[in-house]
Each structure stands twice: as C-alpha cells, then as structure tokens.
Amino acid sequence: MNWTLALPEIVLSVSGLAILVFGVLQRRDPTQVCSLLTLAAFVLTGVLVLLAPDGIGYNSVFVGDDFARYMKILSLAGAALSLILSMDYNRREGIGRFEFPVLLLFSTVGTMVMASSENLMTLYIGLELQSLAIYILCAFDRDRLGSAEAGLKYFVLGSLASGLLLYGVSLVFGFAGTMEYRGLQAALSASAEIPTGLVIGIVFIIVGLAFKVSAVPFHMWTPDVYQGAPPPVTSFMAGAPKIAAFALLLRVMAGPFGTASHQWQLLIELISMASMLFGALAAIPQTSIKRLMAYSSIGHMGYALMGLAAATPAGMRGTLIYLAVYLFMNAGTFAVIVAMRRRGRPVERIADLAGLGRTDPGLALAMAIFMFSMIGVPPLSGFFGKLLVFSAALQAGLPVLVVVGIVSSVIGAYYYLRVVKVMYFDVATAAFDRPAASVSLVSAGMGLVTGLFILLLGPVSSAAQAAAAVLFR
Amino acid sequence: MITQIVFWFFAVVLIGSAVMVVSARNPVHSVLFLILAFFNAAGLFLIAGAEFLAMILVIAYVGAVAVLFLFVVMMLDVNFSQLREGLQRYFPVGAAVGLVLFVELALSASAWRIAPNVRDLPHARVPGASSNTEALGELIYTHYVFLFQACGLVLLVAMIGAIVLTLRDRPSAKRQDVAVQHARVPADTLQMMTLGLGESTTGNGGFRRPIGKSAEKPVSRPALVIENSPDREG
Numbered sequence: 001m002n003w004t005l006a007l008p009e010i011v012l013s014v015s016g017l018a019i020l021v022f023g024v025l026q027r028r029d030p031t032q033v034c035s036l037l038t039l040a041a042f043v044l045t046g047v048l049v050l051l052a053p054d055g056i057g058y059n060s061v062f063v064g065d066d067f068a069r070y071m072k073i074l075s076l077a078g079a080a081l082s083l084i085l086s087m088d089y090n091r092r093e094g095i096g097r098f099e100f101p102v103l104l105l106f107s108t109v110g111t112m113v114m115a116s117s118e119n120l121m122t123l124y125i126g127l128e129l130q131s132l133a134i135y136i137l138c139a140f141d142r143d144r145l146g147s148a149e150a151g152l153k154y155f156v157l158g159s160l161a162s163g164l165l166l167y168g169v170s171l172v173f174g175f176a177g178t179m180e181y182r183g184l185q186a187a188l189s190a191s192a193e194i195p196t197g198l199v200i201g202i203v204f205i206i207v208g209l210a211f212k213v214s215a216v217p218f219h220m221w222t223p224d225v226y227q228g229a230p231p232p233v234t235s236f237m238a239g240a241p242k243i244a245a246f247a248l249l250l251r252v253m254a255g256p257f258g259t260a261s262h263q264w265q266l267l268i269e270l271i272s273m274a275s276m277l278f279g280a281l282a283a284i285p286q287t288s289i290k291r292l293m294a295y296s297s298i299g300h301m302g303y304a305l306m307g308l309a310a311a312t313p314a315g316m317r318g319t320l321i322y323l324a325v326y327l328f329m330n331a332g333t334f335a336v337i338v339a340m341r342r343r344g345r346p347v348e349r350i351a352d353l354a355g356l357g358r359t360d361p362g363l364a365l366a367m368a369i370f371m372f373s374m375i376g377v378p379p380l381s382g383f384f385g386k387l388l389v390f391s392a393a394l395q396a397g398l399p400v401l402v403v404v405g406i407v408s409s410v411i412g413a414y415y416y417l418r419v420v421k422v423m424y425f426d427v428a429t430a431a432f433d434r435p436a437a438s439v440s441l442v443s444a445g446m447g448l449v450t451g452l453f454i455l456l457l458g459p460v461s462s463a464a465q466a467a468a469a470v471l472f473r
Numbered sequence: 474m475i476t477q478i479v480f481w482f483f484a485v486v487l488i489g490s491a492v493m494v495v496s497a498r499n500p501v502h503s504v505l506f507l508i509l510a511f512f513n514a515a516g517l518f519l520i521a522g523a524e525f526l527a528m529i530l531v532i533a534y535v536g537a538v539a540v541l542f543l544f545v546v547m548m549l550d551v552n553f554s555q556l557r558e559g560l561q562r563y564f565p566v567g568a569a570v571g572l573v574l575f576v577e578l579a580l581s582a583s584a585w586r587i588a589p590n591v592r593d594l595p596h597a598r599v600p601g602a603s604s605n606t607e608a609l610g611e612l613i614y615t616h617y618v619f620l621f622q623a624c625g626l627v628l629l630v631a632m633i634g635a636i637v638l639t640l641r642d643r644p645s646a647k648r649q650d651v652a653v654q655h656a657r658v659p660a661d662t663l664q665m666m667t668l669g670l671g672e673s674t675t676g677n678g679g680f681r682r683p684i685g686k687s688a689e690k691p692v693s694r695p696a697l698v699i700e701n702s703p704d705r706e707g
Contacts, residue, residue: 125624132630133634140637
C-alpha cells in the first residue's frame with residue numbers, strides 16, 4: 001500500500017493538530033501566530049500536492065491524479081486567501097480566536113479528501129468534515145444574531161442534504177454491491193439496462209451535491225447564509241467547498257456514472273439553466289452587496305455546470321477553468337467587501353460604495369475589474385471561463401443551454417454594472433476606513449490575476465486539460 | 474418456531490414503544506419509551522445474527538444518546554405542550570405531503586426488481602473471520618484505516634466547534650491560580666495583635682480586614698497581590 005499518496009492530507013491534518021495544541025498552550029492571544037502557521041501549512045501542503053505520486057491507495061478509497069491535484073491546489077489557494085482576509089477582519093471585529101484558522105484548515109482537509117475520493121464513503125466523509133467545519137465558522141461571530149442564524153440555517157439544511165446524499169449512496173450500493181468508483185463503472189457497463197433504483201440513487205447524489213454548490217432549486221440557504229456569516233468565511237464558502245463539491249460531481253458523473261450519462265445529462269442541464277436564470281433575475285432587487293454576491297454565485301455555478309452538462313472532456317475542461325477563474329474573482333470581490341468599513345463598523349449596502357472611485361481609486365478599480373470579469377467582458381478572466389463552457393456546450397449539441405447562458409449573462413450585466421456606476425458616478429459619501437495591508441494585497445493581487453488572466457491561460461488550461469483527461473480514462 | 478415468536482414479540486413491542494415515543498404526553502416518558510424501542514431493535518438485530526450491531530445499539534444509543542436526551546429533557550425547561558400546539562393546524566398539510574410521498578414510494582417500489590441471489594447474502598458468512606466483530610474490526614482498522622482516521626477528524630472538529638461556540642471567558646469566574654496561592658504569605662491574611670489581659674480588640678482599633686494594600690484592590694485580581702507582597706514582607 002502506497003501511503004505517501006495521502007501525504008499532503010496527512011501533513012496538513014497533523015500540522016492542524018499541532019497548531020491547535022500550540023494555540024491552547026499559549027498564554028497570550030495566539031491568533032495571529034496560529035494564522036501565520038496555518039498559512040505556512042497551506043503552502044507546505046501545496047508543494048506536497050504538486051510532488052504527490054499518482055495512483056490508487058488505501059484499499060481503493062483514495063486516488064491521486066492530475067484532477068485531484070488541480071482541485072486541491074485550487075481549494076488550498078481559496079482557503080489561504082480567505083485566511084488572509086480573516087486575519088484583519090476578525091481582529092477588528094473582536095472575534096479573533098485561534099480556533100478560526102484551525103477550523104479553516106480542517107475544512108480544507110475535507111475538501112482535499114473530497115477531491116481525492118475514489119469511493120462513495122470517502123466522498124461522504126470528506127464532505128462532512130468540510131461542511132461541519134464551515135457550519136461552525138458561519139456561527140463564529142456568535143454574539144451577532146445574523147451569524148448564529150446563518151450557522152444554524154446552514155447546519156439544518158446541510159444535514160438534510162447530507163441525508164439525501166447518503167440515501168442515494170445506499171441505493172447505488174444496493175445496486176452494485178460496491179462503493180468503489182471503478183467497481184461501479186464496471187457494474188454499470190456490464191448491465192444492459194439501468195435499473196430504476198440506481199437512477200433514483202444517482203438523482204439523490206446529484207441533489208446532495210447540488211445543494212453544496214448551491215444550484216437552483218437547492219439554493220434557498222445561500223443568500224441568508226452568505227449575508228449572515230462573517231465575510232472571510234463567506235469568501236471561503238463560495239470558493240473551496242464549491243470547488244470540492246464540483247470535484248465530486250465531475251468525478252462521480254464522468255467516472256462511475258459516465259455510461260449512464262443520458263440519464264443525468266438532462267437533469268444537470270435543467271439545474272444549470274435554472275441556476276443561471278435565477279441568479280441573474282433574483283439579484284436585480286438586492287441592496288446588500290453580500291446578498292448580491294450570493295445570487296451571483298448561484299448564477300456562476302449554473303455556468304460551471306454547463307460544462308458538466310456537455311459531458312465531454314472539453315466541457316469538463318471548461319468547468320475546471322471556470323472554477324479557477326471564479327475562485328480568484330470571488331476572493332478579490334470579498335477582499336473589497338471586507339475593506340468596506342466606516343468608522344470601525346462594517347457596512348454592506350451597495351449604496352455604501354458610492355464615490356469609491358474618488359475616495360479610494362485603487363479599491364474601486366479592483367472592484368470594477370471583478371465586476372466586468374463576472375459579466376464576462378474580454379480580456380478579463382471571466383470571459384475565458386464563459387467562452388470555454390459555451391463552446392463546449394455548443395459542440396455537445398446543447399444550443400438551448402448556450403442561449404439561456406447568454407441571455408442570463410446580459411441580464412446579469414445590469415446589476416454588475418450598477419455596482420460600477422455607484423462607485424464611479426454617484427455622489428461620494430464618507431471614505432472607508434483605511435484597509436489593512438493584507439486586504440489591499442488580496443484585492444490588488446486578485447485584480448491582477450483577473451485582469452491579466454490571458455497570461456495565465458496557457459498553464460491553467462493545460463493543467464485543466466490534463467485533469468479533465470483523467471476523468472475519461 | 475421459537476425465533477418466529479421472539480421476532481414477533483420484539484417487533485410488536487418495538488412498534489408499540491415507537492408510537493408511544495411520539496404520542497406520550499410527558500417527554501420523560503417519551504425518552505423512556507425510546508430506550509425500550511432501542512432495546513427491542515437490538516433484540517431484532519440479535520435474531521438477524523448481527524450481534525455486534527445489537528451491542529453497539531445498546532451501548533451507544535441507550536447508554537449515551539438516550540441518557541443525553543433524558544438530561545436535556547429534564548434540565549432544560551422546554552415547554553413541550555407549546556411545541557405541540559401547531560399539530561392540529563398543520564396535520565392536514567403534513568398528511569397530504571406524506572400521502573404524496575407514500576404514493577410515489579409505492580410507484581417506484583412497484584418498478585423495483587431485486588436481484589435473485591440477494592436473498593442469501595445477509596446470511597453469508599464473512600470469509601476469513603470467525604465473527605462479525607472480528608470482520609468489522611479488520612475492515613475498520615485495517616482496510617479502511619484512512620476513513621477511520623478521517624472520521625476521527627470529523628469528531629475533533631465537532632468538539633472544537635462545541636467549545637468555540639459555547640465557552641465564554643467570564644471575568645467573574647473563580648479559578649484556581651497556583652502561582653498566586655504559592656505567593657501568599659501569612660501577612661496577607663493574618664494580623665497578629667498583642668492584647669493585654671482583659672483587653673479587647675475593639676480597644677486596639679478592631680480588626681482591619683482585609684489588611685495591607687490589598688484592601689484597596691479587588692480580590693479577584695490576584696496579580697496585583699503578588700506585586701505588592703514583597704514590600705509588605707520588608
């Protein structure tokens with residue numbers, strides 16, 4: 001057995017335990033030190049992920065391949081960015097405790113386990129580890145009613161989704177007698193017709209995972225939780241866990257259930273269309289930037305699902321690139337949201353951004369870049385994401401999906417442009433508090449990545465190509 | 474024959490106590506019926522030959538979960554009759570939803586085919602192991618050790634979460650501080666007075682407690698006492 005396969009996960013977990021013990025034993029407030037140590041652990045794990053060998057291990061529950069590597073690097077990057085945002089935010093809000101980075105770390109371990117799942121049991125346990133830590137992080141600002149509500153709401157609905165997912169897993173197990181992806185694939189390709197029970201099982205698994213990526217009609221929790229949770233947590237929630245849930249969706253649907261693609265393709269198509277349209281329409285009346293981002297994330301998940309609906313290697317590649325693009329845009333936008341503080345208190349209305357173009361031109365420029373990128377204006381990163389999924393869907397013969405995607409992009413442009421208009425053309429109100437260097441760094445860095453993505457397109461696209469090829473072995 | 478009788482006995486008592494769990498007026502009775510239901514379910518598992526599962530059910534569910542429920546019910550003053558108030562109002566809607574779900578379940582079950590060789594599977598012996606416990610142990614601790622450890626992480630996260638969300642550092646809480654205890658000298662608390670025969674302390678100004686500089690400082694901040702103690706000794 002090749003135990004070094006899971007070396008990144010093991011190292012990250014052990015450093016999490018060490019940081020926890022260090023934090024408990026420290027007499028003075030160890031939050032900043034623990035956050036920095038966690039960041040170092042993320043970097044170390046990232047290096048180990050790149051060096052980790054390929055193969056299946058641990059009695060066929062764990063796999064290391066290009067796909068897992070791509071997803072793990074993305075989720076580590078998302079977690080590290082959120083952690084940097086949280087360091088300043090938590091200190092200013094007085095909720096800085098050293099458990100925050102530790103929980104974020106364990107949640108990231110969960111996302112990495114999910115990305116490497118080769119068995120439905122691994123899928124479930126990774127998902128639970130990741131979600132449980134996020135439920136706690138949502139309620140981390142426990143003295144604020146909104147935060148506690150967000151935690152409870154996400155917990156109750158998330159448990160329900162986990163239950164549905166488990167029910168689906170049990171049905172699939174009942175059909176095939178195995179939970180290993182390879183075994184399932186063999187069983188499916190051996191049987192002439194697909195039994196009803198299995199189809200119901202697949203549907204339940206899709207429902208459970210669609211809940212985690214907040215696709216319509218399983219999105220109800222998203223706006224409230226996004227608004228209530230502390231913004232660094234929201235930026236994490238919108239990044240790493242969604243990427244991990246997408247990793248599972250892609251891996252499970254393309255791998256074991258790949259031969260049954262005609263059974264689930266329509267379902268994914270419908271979910272994708274509904275998410276895109278709902279994300280575009282429901283965001284229009286929003287006044288809170290956090291709720292706006294929640295609906296925007298629902299819409300973006302719809303676009304990313306479009307690549308999966310195509311069920312081709314090109315589609316999967318499109319989805320993978322879209323996820324990378326979305327992760328960086330999203331982290332940058334949330335850096336701007338974290339920077340929205342006036343007289344020591346966080347503000348979150350879109351109207352509060354008025355005149356940012358004059359009071360803080362750098363921040364406004366970054367925000368404008370993110371908003372234009374989310375619309376999909378070339379040459380920003382969002383354009384390439386959309387281009388790739390649209391072209392994959394067209395090649396796969398799904399013109400309706402593409403039309404819906406373009407229509408909802410146009411509708412969505414309205415509310416993204418409104419943010420830009422408020423920043424540059426509305427009468428300036430009082431300036432924001434000076435943001436911390438870490439927050440400015442994240443917003444500027446993500447602005448650069450988003451703006452100059454054309455330079456990164458080559459490496460990202462070849463990594464995504466290699467990752468997508470693994471799924472169709 | 475005897476197995477059949479025992480099965481029916483356990484099954485009837487199980488369903489009866491399950492009904493009582495939801496219908497009993499007193500929540501404490503509900504929890505007690507829940508324990509009874511768990512015991513009967515354990516009996517059913519024993520008949521099916523799953524002795525390990527039966528024991529786990531008794532240990533984990535009766536021993537921990539049900540007792541925890543009992544504590545919650547008795548210690549938290551939850552008004553259960555108030556929780557039940559909406560029952561009559563929501564019953565028709567709930568029943569309608571339940572009916573729809575049941576019909577759907579029946580429809581999908583009618584299209585259900587069970588593989589012909591499945592019937593014997595539950596009674597098949599585990600290869601290479603003498604008992605269920607041994608087989609499970611080998612699976613959990615050897616084959617699926619990765620998942621086992623990951624489950625451990627899940628529990629750890631749950632524990633951290635419970636502490637993070639509930640533990641509050643109250644300044645008024647009384648804690649033992651060994652350093653302060655060791656730094657105490659008799660002069661902090663004891664006052665020696667020489668009294669002549671027949672005199673009372675009142676004549677000497679009475680007891681002045683607490684004595685020393687700590688009189689002006691609140692007692693709950695022991696750090697100050699340590700700082701002050703040397704000059705009192707000198």
